[in-house]
Amino acid sequence: MTDQQIKLQALQMLKTFFGYQRFYPQQWQVINHVMHGHDAVVLMPTGGGKSMCYQIPALISQGCVIVVSPLLALMKDQVDALRANDIPAAAVNSQQSDTDNRTIIEHVYNGRIKLLYISPEKLLAEMETWSQHLQVSLIAIDEAHCISQWGHDFRPEYTRLGEVKQRFPQVPIMALTATADRLTREDIRHQLHIDDATIFETSFDRPNITLNVVAESTARQKLSRIVRFLKRHQGQSGIIYCLSRKTTETVAQQLCKLGYNAQPFHAMLPTQRKMTVQRDFVNDDLPIICATVAFGMGINKSNVRWIIHYNMPQNIERYYQEIGRAGRDGMPAEALMFYSFNDVATLTSFAQQSGQARVNMEKLHRMQQFCESTVCRRRILLNYFDETFDHDCHNCDVCSDPPERFDGTMLAQMALSAIKRVEQREGMTMIVDILKGSSKAELTLAGYHRLKTYGVGRDLTFRQWNAYMLQMLQMGLFYIAYEEGSHLKLTEYGTRVLYDKTGQERVMLSKYDPHAFESRQAAQARQKTIVPSAELVDKQLFEELRLTRTALARAQGIAPYLIFSDKVLTVMAQQRPTTFAEFAILFGVGETKAKRYWRPFTDTIRRYLNSN
Numbered sequence: 171m172t173d174q175q176i177k178l179q180a181l182q183m184l185k186t187f188f189g190y191q192r193f194y195p196q197q198w199q200v201i202n203h204v205m206h207g208h209d210a211v212v213l214m215p216t217g218g219g220k221s222m223c224y225q226i227p228a229l230i231s232q233g234c235v236i237v238v239s240p241l242l243a244l245m246k247d248q249v250d251a252l253r254a255n256d257i258p259a260a261a262v263n264s265q266q267s268d269t270d271n272r273t274i275i276e277h278v279y280n281g282r283i284k285l286l287y288i289s290p291e292k293l294l295a296e297m298e299t300w301s302q303h304l305q306v307s308l309i310a311i312d313e314a315h316c317i318s319q320w321g322h323d324f325r326p327e328y329t330r331l332g333e334v335k336q337r338f339p340q341v342p343i344m345a346l347t348a349t350a351d352r353l354t355r356e357d358i359r360h361q362l363h364i365d366d367a368t369i370f371e372t373s374f375d376r377p378n379i380t381l382n383v384v385a386e387s388t389a390r391q392k393l394s395r396i397v398r399f400l401k402r403h404q405g406q407s408g409i410i411y412c413l414s415r416k417t418t419e420t421v422a423q424q425l426c427k428l429g430y431n432a433q434p435f436h437a438m439l440p441t442q443r444k445m446t447v448q449r450d451f452v453n454d455d456l457p458i459i460c461a462t463v464a465f466g467m468g469i470n471k472s473n474v475r476w477i478i479h480y481n482m483p484q485n486i487e488r489y490y491q492e493i494g495r496a497g498r499d500g501m502p503a504e505a506l507m508f509y510s511f512n513d514v515a516t517l518t519s520f521a522q523q524s525g526q527a528r529v530n531m532e533k534l535h536r537m538q539q540f541c542e543s544t545v546c547r548r549r550i551l552l553n554y555f556d557e558t559f560d561h562d563c564h565n566c567d568v569c570s571d572p573p574e575r576f577d578g579t580m581l582a583q584m585a586l587s588a589i590k591r592v593e594q595r596e597g598m599t600m601i602v603d604i605l606k607g608s609s610k611a612e613l614t615l616a617g618y619h620r621l622k623t624y625g626v627g628r629d630l631t632f633r634q635w636n637a638y639m640l641q642m643l644q645m646g647l648f649y650i651a652y653e654e655g656s657h658l659k660l661t662e663y664g665t666r667v668l669y670d671k672t673g674q675e676r677v678m679l680s681k682y683d684p685h686a687f688e689s690r691q692a693a694q695a696r697q698k699t700i701v702p703s704a705e706l707v708d709k710q711l712f713e714e715l716r717l718t719r720t721a722l723a724r725a726q727g728i729a730p731y732l733i734f735s736d737k738v739l740t741v742m743a744q745q746r747p748t749t750f751a752e753f754a755i756l757f758g759v760g761e762t763k764a765k766r767y768w769r770p771f772t773d774t775i776r777r778y779l780n781s782n
């Protein structure tokens with residue numbers, strides 16, 4: 171097939187089965203690449219549309235696509251979603267009976283299954299036979315970061331997946347993940363023996379999530395903030411993450427007393443109870459969950475509208491993963507984090523007792539710096555994940571109330587030049603010493619007192635330099651290479667600033683103020699958190715459509731968001747289709763769902779139009 175033929179078919183499937191007109195960024199490139207038999211590593215944020223990258227190839231090629239997934243709940247969710255669109259998919263795992271698994275495998279052999287979801291153990295067990303007898307068109311490895319010890323979810327059962335390539339040398343492999351720092355990404359290719367795989371990467375930005383951090387320490391203050399926050403999110407689903415089991419219970423109780431429907435969730439609950447809570451949340455029967463980190467891993471629910479961190483998380487990876495559970499459908503969502511020194515103290519003792527104390531302390535430190543920063547939150551996050559993001563986001567609390575800033579381009583160029591002149595082989599402390607012109611023995615021994623940048627920053631104090639260097643780090647001018655003695659290295663953006671001849675690259679720093687954090691805290695007490703922009707949509711009609719969706723989901727025993735996402739309902743409320751033809755061309759309505767659901771939804775719309 172030519173690229174053009176593949177593209178036509180792929181778009182046809184996208185439209186027929188899913189009701190979408192266009193690919194998301196990189197989806198088409200990935201599909202085309204594997205359709206030509208090449209291996210791929212796909213790095214996209216949550217909600218970036220990773221699954222489509224292997225679902226479309228399954229629909230347009232002969233044979234079966236095997237999807238390796240570590241989480242049983244996610245497998246079920248994906249299979250349900252595909253079946254809702256009449257795509258033949260099934261899962262094989264240890265939770266089903268052997269008979270069920272065998273029947274499914276038989277269907278696979280008969281070509282009746284296009285997508286087979288499987289746990290790593292099961293694939294490894296079946297691999298030898300399958301490689302000889304089964305027509306496999308693609309092997310997708312989801313949550314591929316689990317294979318790396320650098321990643322934060324290392325799973326021993328993933329390490330053996332390196333054997334897959336040897337078993338299926340002719341079959342393209344697609345590794346997918348939403349975590350992708352520099353080190354993990356290299357590790358994935360290496361461990362899966364797909365060293366030549368092309369890396370496809372989209373921005374990790376989640377622009378629809380509004381970011382807020384507030385310094386609030388007492389339970390009373392936090393509760394009153396939560397209540398104000400929930401007023402804006404009436405009836406919407408969200409998660410309150412807490413550090414301890416105890417806190418999940420007290421917060422849930424307090425909210426129930428105030429008339430909210432909230433339940434705690436943590437590892438110590440009986441399995442049955444956990445399953446009920448999770449199911450009720452997914453089915454929109456329980457809007458608020460107060461959870462420890464044990465909650466959320468296996469949940470694909472696309473209409474989580476908000477996340478609150480009752481306590482600061484222990485690192486930026488975790489924070490980003492947790493807020494990422496909101497707004498997968500691309501509609502506005504809101505994240506709020508409470509930050510206090512008490513949390514820092516608790517987390518410090520956790521980190522010190524942990525196996526990797528040094529790394530964990532460093533990560534905690536970066537988290538704390540994030541909270542106290544005067545730099546755009548999104549800039550810090552994305553730069554932390556090695557993505558150059560060189561502008562402010564206008565959708566976080568810092569951007570909505572920016573501190574006083576000055577043109578710090580000269581200072582930045584001094585620092586960048588010093589980093590460059592030591593051949594990017596020194597850490598933060600030495601760079602500041604060079605700029606200050608210190609006479610430390612280490613410095614002179616290395617001959618750094620002869621550098622051109624030696625002493626150019628004498629006019630500032632050590633504290634000022636440290637504060638500005640931190641801002642520059644958070645803005646993405648350089649990064650810390652932890653695997654190389656924490657040396658500072660220029661990013662592409664930093665290089666651009668250093669050699670800028672046009673005068674267009676301006677680095678705006680916020681004035682060093684030893685009391686910046688306290689002043690911000692005081693200002694926050696007066697100020698409200700920033701509110702996501704309201705959509706121009708008829709709230710009442712949306713609500714009616716939501717009820718219709720819930721009723722249908724109940725009747726069919728699947729989660730409401732699997733029928734239509736909030737985004738599709740929003741579009742429906744705007745366009746108000748009243749006929750089959752109008753309904754069938756809506757965004758997110760494929761052929762199967764058009765036939766299955768046009769009546770109940772258009773009835774609701776007609777009823778609404780008549781009574782208004």
Ligand code: ADP
Pocket residue numbers: 190191192193194197214215216217218219220221222472498499735
């Ligand atoms: P990920 O696995 O990367 O978190 P998903 O594959 O779950 O993301 O996709 C997130 C949402 O985006 C889903 O509701 C999916 O149907 C939708 N989606 C995927 N691709 C497209 C597209 N090309 N156009 C519109 N919506 C899409």
Ligand code: ZN
Pocket residue numbers: 546547548549562563564565566567568569
């Ligand atoms: Zn911002």
